[in-house]
Amino acid sequence: MITTPVTEIPLVSPGDDVGGLLLNGLSENEIELENGDMIVVAQTIVSKAEGNVVNLESVRPSSEAERFGEELGKDPRKMEMILRETESIVRQAHVLISQTKHGFVCANAGVDSSNVGEGKVTLLPRDPDRSAKEIRDLILEEIGKRVGVIISDSWGRPFRLGAVGFAIGIAGIKPLEDLRGRKDAYGRELKSTSVAPPDALAAVASLDMGEADEKIPAVVIRDPPCELKEGSISDLIRSEEKDLFR
Amino acid sequence: MITTPVTEIPLVSPGDDVGGLLLNGLSENEIELENGDMIVVAQTIVSKAEGNVVNLESVRPSSEAERFGEELGKDPRKMEMILRETESIVRQAHVLISQTKHGFVCANAGVDSSNVGEGKVTLLPRDPDRSAKEIRDLILEEIGKRVGVIISDSWGRPFRLGAVGFAIGIAGIKPLEDLRGRKDAYGRELKSTSVAPPDALAAVASLDMGEADEKIPAVVIRDPPCELKEGSISDLIRSEEKDLFR
Numbered sequence: 001m002i003t004t005p006v007t008e009i010p011l012v013s014p015g016d017d018v019g020g021l022l023l024n025g026l027s028e029n030e031i032e033l034e035n036g037d038m039i040v041v042a043q044t045i046v047s048k049a050e051g052n053v054v055n056l057e058s059v060r061p062s063s064e065a066e067r068f069g070e071e072l073g074k075d076p077r078k079m080e081m082i083l084r085e086t087e088s089i090v091r092q093a094h095v096l097i098s099q100t101k102h103g104f105v106c107a108n109a110g111v112d113s114s115n116v117g118e119g120k121v122t123l124l125p126r127d128p129d130r131s132a133k134e135i136r137d138l139i140l141e142e143i144g145k146r147v148g149v150i151i152s153d154s155w156g157r158p159f160r161l162g163a164v165g166f167a168i169g170i171a172g173i174k175p176l177e178d179l180r181g182r183k184d185a186y187g188r189e190l191k192s193t194s195v196a197p198p199d200a201l202a203a204v205a206s207l208d209m210g211e212a213d214e215k216i217p218a219v220v221i222r223d224p225p226c227e228l229k230e231g232s233i234s235d236l237i238r239s240e241e242k243d244l245f246r
Numbered sequence: 247m248i249t250t251p252v253t254e255i256p257l258v259s260p261g262d263d264v265g266g267l268l269l270n271g272l273s274e275n276e277i278e279l280e281n282g283d284m285i286v287v288a289q290t291i292v293s294k295a296e297g298n299v300v301n302l303e304s305v306r307p308s309s310e311a312e313r314f315g316e317e318l319g320k321d322p323r324k325m326e327m328i329l330r331e332t333e334s335i336v337r338q339a340h341v342l343i344s345q346t347k348h349g350f351v352c353a354n355a356g357v358d359s360s361n362v363g364e365g366k367v368t369l370l371p372r373d374p375d376r377s378a379k380e381i382r383d384l385i386l387e388e389i390g391k392r393v394g395v396i397i398s399d400s401w402g403r404p405f406r407l408g409a410v411g412f413a414i415g416i417a418g419i420k421p422l423e424d425l426r427g428r429k430d431a432y433g434r435e436l437k438s439t440s441v442a443p444p445d446a447l448a449a450v451a452s453l454d455m456g457e458a459d460e461k462i463p464a465v466v467i468r469d470p471p472c473e474l475k476e477g478s479i480s481d482l483i484r485s486e487e488k489d490l491f492r
Contacts, residue, residue: 159491
């Protein structure tokens with residue numbers, strides 16, 4: 001497997017076509033896509049292109065947001081956006097851990113003030129699978145290559161320090177590789193019943209990207225150990241009933 | 247970054263020298279290590295080589311293990327080993343989530359009956375950093391190359407389905423890359439204060455390995471986006487006080 005960072009993508013503005021900018025960036029980097037490549041794209045540029053950017057000047061915080069803002073030492077207007085993006089609060093301490101409307105569990109419901117400029121925040125894409133599919137389809141249309149696309153975000157985790165990349169939207173990659181029935185070298189059942197290729201690829205791509213998403217907002221993964229398949233990110237989300245930590 | 251699976255490593259037995267087997271495997275695969283490479287090695291072969299294999303026939307389960315075994319539908323002798331490896335129980339439902347003596351939080355305290363043969367289980371290495379260091383030092387001694395080594399295991403996660411690789415022991419790689427003070431493309435603070443390169447590399451390597459560790463028990467990562475540095479896996483563990491999910 002070979003990962004290649006994609007640079008030369010300009011700062012993205014609402015209304016921009018991420019797929020088009022990505023294809024330009026690939027040309028500038030002299031990367032020729034091949035069938036079966038996976039492309040990991042940072043959430044920030046997708047959110048910005050789709051207009052999921054909020055100017056905090058325009059936000060009027062509720063009294064709840066004022067209270068949370070005070071408790072957590074956060075701008076109440078950003079807090080307001082976090083609460084609006086929150087389906088339910090999973091934990092509240094020095095940071096708010098939310099379940100988003102998509103079902104993701106992450107800090108601040110994915111509302112992020114980095115990589116977007118003073119006084120603004122990005123929200124997660126409304127329908128990240130659709131965002132991934134649009135990029136995938138544009139690449140097929142424009143250059144005739146069948147690739148997979150993963151939209152990634154960088155999150156903290158229980159039990160472990162340090163953020164890593166997670167997949168938040170996918171097209172052309174199976175969310176879970178089911179291992180039931182496969183055997184180990186001794187003919188016995190494997191320990192895990194499934195693995196999550198999109199998260200593993202998002203993790204390594206985020207490492208290539210660094211955290212200043214705008215400099216390397218995408219990574220091409222050649223010869224990934226997974227085939228082009230269909231699936232939805234929702235299949236990667238552990239349901240509340242099966243989750244021991246909610 | 248280029249990841250290359252290492253095959254041609256024979257089934258490992260207690261007393262084997264993992265570093266030596268790894269060097270043989272690299273030769274068989276015609277992989278010439280370079281300074282700065284990172285090598286991810288599956289926990290199973292390290293545990294087996296170090297003799298951390300328990301023959302369940304020799305285990306006499308306590309009444310507590312009998313009770314847990316009944317509740318969780320598990321062999322009480324395996325349950326006994328899980329309890330012995332458990333420092334504290336974090337969650338108990340259809341599976342036991344333990345904090346191990348190393349401080350890791352994972353299912354079954356890392357006790358694993360796959361990839362070891364009928365009637366046996368592997369335990370996590372006693373001191374996984376030392377295990378990593380021994381492999382790293384042997385490589386330097388034998389072929390004069392300075393590499394980093396990550397021992398990996400594959401775990402389930404809160405909130406998400408599907409197992410991914412995690413680092414459980416490291417040598418020659420920093421556990422956390424501190425981002426404080428670095429700026430985004432707009433000159434603002436980054437969202438995350440640190441990232442966890444060992445976990446990201448373990449995640450992608452585990453994908454290359456698959457779950458039948460014995461076939462591909464190691465992966466070489468060339469041009470990783472992190473330098474050779476020193477550090478301990480314990481710095482990657484979130485302390486109980488800072489953990490909202492314990």
